Amino acid sequence: MELWYTEKQTENHGITTKISETLYTEQTEFQKIDIINTNQFGRMLVLDGMVMTTDVDxxxxxxxxxxxxxxxxxxxxxxxxxxxxxxxxxxxxxxxxxxxxxxxxxxxxxxxxxxxxxxxxxxxxxxxxxxxxxxxxxxxxxxxxxxxxxxxxxxxxxxxxxx
Incomplete structure (x- = not known):
């Protein structure tokens, strides 16, 4: 099964990238932390469903x-x-x-x-x-x-x- 991550940025635009592996997930007192591995961006830090940083850029x-x-x-x-x-x-x-x-x-x-x-x-x-x-x-x-x-x-x- 293929897994994909999509972040909708506006009503008509978003980014989608294929997930190769989910490395970490945690719900803290403040937010949900996800760290995923992608082929395009390497590791990606996602907080509350929004990309914060990636290895590549x-x-x-x-x-x-x-x-x-x-x-x-x-x-x-x-x-x-x-x-x-x-x-x-x-x-x-x-x-x-x-x-x-x-x-x-x-x-x-x-x-x-x-x-x-x-x-x-x-x-x-x-x-x-x-x-x-x-x-x-x-x-x-x-x-x-x-x-x-x-x-x-x-x-x-x-x-x-x-x-």
Whole structure:
């Protein structure tokens, strides 16, 4: 039996790809996490039925969300990423030598742990980097509690239907 994944993006458009294997499924307090293997995109992280990242093209998103923002700041030293539990944005942020501290505020620890296991190249900066501080917390609350503390704040959260 063939399995296919389809994400409807608008009333008249969506993407469909063949699933070669379901690697992981978990329903957390916040969302459903699916990690599937596809022939076209490699491994794919799906949260609440929406693709968040894939092995093949993750660099396009993570490089753009990170480098553009950091290159517009004259001296980014402390950076906050709200969401981004896959670790890709953090991986790119720590490539900037001026960054002394990069904080990840991810509400769902299940995303972080599953990405460490199934997307180790993307999540590589989440462990063992002294400049990275991974916190399983509500990012919006964290921003309110730490006003003026960050040079750059990036929002790498799920679609509005998620947490």
């Amino acid at each position: 993750e660099f396009v998103y993570h490089e753009m969300i990170s480098h553009v923002a950091l290159n517009t700041h004259p001296n980014p030293k402390k950076v906050l990423v709200v969401g981004g539990g896959d670790g890709g944005a953090i991986r790119e942020i720590v490539k900037h030598p001026s960054v002394e501290k990069a904080v990840l505020a991810e509400i769902d620890g299940g995303v972080i742990e599953s990405c460490k296991k199934f997307f180790p190249a993307i999540a590589s900066a989440l462990t063992g980097n002294p400049r990275v501080d991974v916190q399983v917390i509500d990012g919006v609350k964290h921003i309110h509690d730490h006003k003026g503390e960050y040079d750059v704040i990036m929002v790498d959260s799920t679609e509005p239907v998620g947490p």
